[in-house]
Amino acid sequence: MVSRYRQFKEAVGASNPDSVGGRLARLKDELKTTLADEVEKAKPAIRPTLRQLHEKAGAKVASKDLEGAAALVSQLKQQLLGNTSVEDDRRQPTNAEIGREYDVLKRFKGQPVHDAFAAVDGLKPKNLEDWDEKIARCTAFIATYGKEERAATECAQVRDIILPYARKQRAAQKIAEEDRDRKQKQQDEEARIAAEFERLADQPFRKAFEDLDALKPTTIEGWSRKIACCEAFLKRFAKDHKGSRECDYVSTAFLPNALKQRTQLEAEDIYKQSLANKGDHPLRPRGNPTLDDDKMRVLMDETALNEAEILAIRVFTDYDYEDINPVVANQKDKVEFTRGQPVVKGQPAKVPWLDTYLKGRNSRGQFSERELEDYKKQILDSAAAHAAMLRKAVPKLPAKSATVYRGQRMTKQEYAALLKKGKVDIETFQSNSTSLATARSFAFAPPGTSPPAADKIVCVITESAVRSGRDVGAISVNPKEDELMLLPGTELRIQGQPIEESEADYSGDPHPVVPAQQFFYVRLAESSKM
Numbered sequence: 001m002v003s004r005y006r007q008f009k010e011a012v013g014a015s016n017p018d019s020v021g022g023r024l025a026r027l028k029d030e031l032k033t034t035l036a037d038e039v040e041k042a043k044p045a046i047r048p049t050l051r052q053l054h055e056k057a058g059a060k061v062a063s064k065d066l067e068g069a070a071a072l073v074s075q076l077k078q079q080l081l082g083n084t085s086v087e088d089d090r091r092q093p094t095n096a097e098i099g100r101e102y103d104v105l106k107r108f109k110g111q112p113v114h115d116a117f118a119a120v121d122g123l124k125p126k127n128l129e130d131w132d133e134k135i136a137r138c139t140a141f142i143a144t145y146g147k148e149e150r151a152a153t154e155c156a157q158v159r160d161i162i163l164p165y166a167r168k169q170r171a172a173q174k175i176a177e178e179d180r181d182r183k184q185k186q187q188d189e190e191a192r193i194a195a196e197f198e199r200l201a202d203q204p205f206r207k208a209f210e211d212l213d214a215l216k217p218t219t220i221e222g223w224s225r226k227i228a229c230c231e232a233f234l235k236r237f238a239k240d241h242k243g244s245r246e247c248d249y250v251s252t253a254f255l256p257n258a259l260k261q262r263t264q265l266e267a268e269d270i271y272k273q274s275l276a277n278k279g280d281h282p283l284r285p286r287g288n289p290t291l292d293d294d295k296m297r298v299l300m301d302e303t304a305l306n307e308a309e310i311l312a313i314r315v316f317t318d319y320d321y322e323d324i325n326p327v328v329a330n331q332k333d334k335v336e337f338t339r340g341q342p343v344v345k346g347q348p349a350k351v352p353w354l355d356t357y358l359k360g361r362n363s364r365g366q367f368s369e370r371e372l373e374d375y376k377k378q379i380l381d382s383a384a385a386h387a388a389m390l391r392k393a394v395p396k397l398p399a400k401s402a403t404v405y406r407g408q409r410m411t412k413q414e415y416a417a418l419l420k421k422g423k424v425d426i427e428t429f430q431s432n433s434t435s436l437a438t439a440r441s442f443a444f445a446p447p448g449t450s451p452p453a454a455d456k457i458v459c460v461i462t463e464s465a466v467r468s469g470r471d472v473g474a475i476s477v478n479p480k481e482d483e484l485m486l487l488p489g490t491e492l493r494i495q496g497q498p499i500e501e502s503e504a505d506y507s508g509d510p511h512p513v514v515p516a517q518q519f520f521y522v523r524l525a526e527s528s529k530m
Helices: 004-015 020-032 034-041 047-062 066-084 095-108 113-122 128-145 149-199 205-214 220-237 245-276 293-303 307-328 352-361 369-396 412-421 436-444
Strands: 399-410 423-425 430-433 458-471 483-486 491-494 518-526
Touching (some): 020 066, 113 128, 128 149, 293 307, 399 483, 412 518
Antiparallel strands (some): 399 430, 423 491, 458 483
């Protein structure tokens, strides 16, 4: 029997559009009405896939999983937009952009071409939101009428003139607004310092220092005030108390630390926002790293990490380690990571995963070399942001001694080099499992997984006795992998002789494309380097 309190709580939640209950109610209504209709009107070839997505989203709503439901609804809308959606945008669309384009697309269906074109051409944007709407109308117009001969002239005008102009103006508007915000922030900072200086006018030197020392901020606003207090203190007392211990301490300790703490909190806010928007770059989670408020609070209490740090670990465990680790280890500067090309000082190094991604986005040659290089820098900066947050988060977890396993494929040359070196120097964040079965599965690469490189035919299992592992199982997107993370700088030394195994030690069928031909079990132990 449902308690009256629970009934009341759910009723209040459903009536509040911004609550979890309210947002779930909106998703439920949208799934039952407009999305259900759109799925049934879709092309027969893709209708089964859309129905499956629709059912999954409904199940998530029923189980009150807001994040999962929202992600599936966004995926469903993107599928409904389908191959007719404009593909010449070099950025990955955010959830908001997908939703906006989908809504406009519905409005355009059944409209005469000239009415829809008038809606596109007639909008005169005044702010970023208006430019986003203009771009959505352009992409939806092309998606709706792009294959109709009668609309060829209008589509060409939208595609070649209106849409590029809208994107250019949106970028300029964004720069202008950021510049305005920066100036406003500077003015606010100056006003804050002036107010603190005035407050110190009649205050004794020692009392002012003690009050400053007592400030223990926890928010961006709090650290901004401490910065202003430091600046005002030095402005008020530095001349009369030159060389004093207090002035030296404020200028060399209080102020630099306050600036650092505020910058870190601001970076965390930006990082969280970029994840909420799904990012404008390929370094975005393949699944859904966000958690509902209750789960996040529990994790924060259990781990003593903040929200941004928890999200960084979840992003990493969602297979984005493939993109983040090269930045952590600076592997873009290594010959083996540049497809054998020597690195020339002063020239940008090749980054294979990024080059492949950009090549796909520029398949029709629609972007200049300058645009691609700018975008490349943006992506590398994003990877660095993930890496920096990981470097801050993972070492805060308690060190744990354990026996961990890792499975991987190697070439014969890589395996021989490992034995010759006699140790493994970990330059990245490395995931290991406390489950031998999980490690074997990764190394064996069973059917259904991505094939290893054709020459990676050696299956290697490492068993490592570690002292500085960090248990991220409770935080991981894949908790069943029993994950323990090792930090960059960890050194593992080979213990004894490797044991040669056979395929019989592995369960399941071998990979149909690149089956393993040799199998080795190597024991390692963490050295005293850490």
